Amino acid sequence: MMPSFRMTTIFVLLAGMILGGSKAQQLIPTFYGNTCPNLTTIVGGVLQQAVQSDIRIGAKLIRAHFHDCMVDGCDGPLLLDNDAANGIVSEKDATPNQMIDVDIVDDIKTALENACPGVVSCADILALGSQIGVSLAGGPTWQVPLGRRDSRTANQDGTSAIPSPFDDFSVLQRKFRDVGLDDSTDLVALSGAHTFGRARCQTFSRRIGTDPTLDPTISDVLVQICPQGGNGNALANLDSSTADDFDNNYYTNLQNNRGLLQTDQSLFSTTNAGTVAIVNRFAGGQRDFFDAFVQSMINMGNISPLTGSNGEIRTNCRRIN
Numbered sequence: 001m002m003p004s005f006r007m008t009t010i011f012v013l014l015a016g017m018i019l020g021g022s023k024a025q026q027l028i029p030t031f032y033g034n035t036c037p038n039l040t041t042i043v044g045g046v047l048q049q050a051v052q053s054d055i056r057i058g059a060k061l062i063r064a065h066f067h068d069c070m071v072d073g074c075d076g077p078l079l080l081d082n083d084a085a086n087g088i089v090s091e092k093d094a095t096p097n098q099m100i101d102v103d104i105v106d107d108i109k110t111a112l113e114n115a116c117p118g119v120v121s122c123a124d125i126l127a128l129g130s131q132i133g134v135s136l137a138g139g140p141t142w143q144v145p146l147g148r149r150d151s152r153t154a155n156q157d158g159t160s161a162i163p164s165p166f167d168d169f170s171v172l173q174r175k176f177r178d179v180g181l182d183d184s185t186d187l188v189a190l191s192g193a194h195t196f197g198r199a200r201c202q203t204f205s206r207r208i209g210t211d212p213t214l215d216p217t218i219s220d221v222l223v224q225i226c227p228q229g230g231n232g233n234a235l236a237n238l239d240s241s242t243a244d245d246f247d248n249n250y251y252t253n254l255q256n257n258r259g260l261l262q263t264d265q266s267l268f269s270t271t272n273a274g275t276v277a278i279v280n281r282f283a284g285g286q287r288d289f290f291d292a293f294v295q296s297m298i299n300m301g302n303i304s305p306l307t308g309s310n311g312e313i314r315t316n317c318r319r320i321n
């Protein structure tokens with residue numbers, strides 16, 4: 001009896017070690033508690049300074065974090081420049097990333113390398129920078145789970161997983177499901193990031209004067225910014241009521257046919273969609289929106305991170321080590 005009991009115990013322990021060892025490590029807010037204790041203060045300092053001259057800094061960071069996470073998980077390949085010697089074809093050159101501007105990441109990385117060299121990943125800079133950017137614009141503050149590592153490859157073709165402003169509602173939902181996000185609450189809550197930032201005319205101008213779910217008053221304003229044959233790169237506010245504040249007006253806009261992108265408006269205007277009730281709930285209470293947004297940001301930040309000894313901690317976010 002005893003040997004067999006002992007054998008079983010050893011087997012169970014071994015199996016546990018093997019399974020436990022192969023399981024991705026959990027991200028935790030205190031990951032850099034010992035190795036870079038002033039992390040939040042350092043990132044916050046750089047961003048507070050930067051927002052003085054660029055009100056969109058938070059919008060740029062959170063969008064980059066989203067586009068990073070949608071392509072093979074939150075592991076920072078989006079930040080890599082072209083590098084033929086190492087086989088890197090930059091994701092920055094893909095269509096969905098044309099307006100991505102991540103220069104601020106270099107400033108944050110430099111500040112962090114001075115304080116705690118070789119410790120904080122570029123993927124975590126995007127996650128933490130997004131949170132700080134949101135709260136600097138008046139949005140919620142939350143504890144960001146950390147401990148992501150950086151990829152050593154990029155996947156330009158994989159950027160087709162990023163939602164396009166021309167996607168049908170069902171495609172939008174599928175792209176969220178494909179990465180393990182919920183196609184109702186996560187979709188509606190995360191789209192609320194369009195409460196700040198800008199979009200180029202080419203991403204919405206086809207709606208002007210043609211789309212019955214675009215309010216005519218807004219159409220009149222937009223046609224001034226985006227006249228036919230005009231500059232497709234001219235910018236309009238994603239949130240026409242409080243352009244640079246992180247609040248729930250994005251949802252009241254949708255209730256009034258004032259969503260800028262067709263995909264924004266589809267959350268409210270698609271007949272019988274489960275998202276309509278969620279839009280109404282977030283429009284009715286900012287607290288509800290903020291609580292859901294925080295949870296959905298944590299869900300998004302958890303998409304297939306590299307952890308443990310996978311990947312690396314890049315010294316320069318633009319290049320693999």
Ligand code: HEM
Pocket residue numbers: 056058059060062063066098099163164165166172190191193194196197198199200201203238261263
């Ligand atoms: C649901 C599907 C989504 C679609 C179709 C979409 C599409 C777009 C488009 C077309 C733009 C303008 C880009 C340009 O002009 O090139 C934009 C901007 C932006 N997006 Fe999204 N997006 C989506 C979800 C998200 C999510 C989940 C977040 C963050 C959590 C986000 C954050 C932003 C921000 C902050 C901007 C403004 C960036 C700036 O001012 O530079 N978007 N989005």
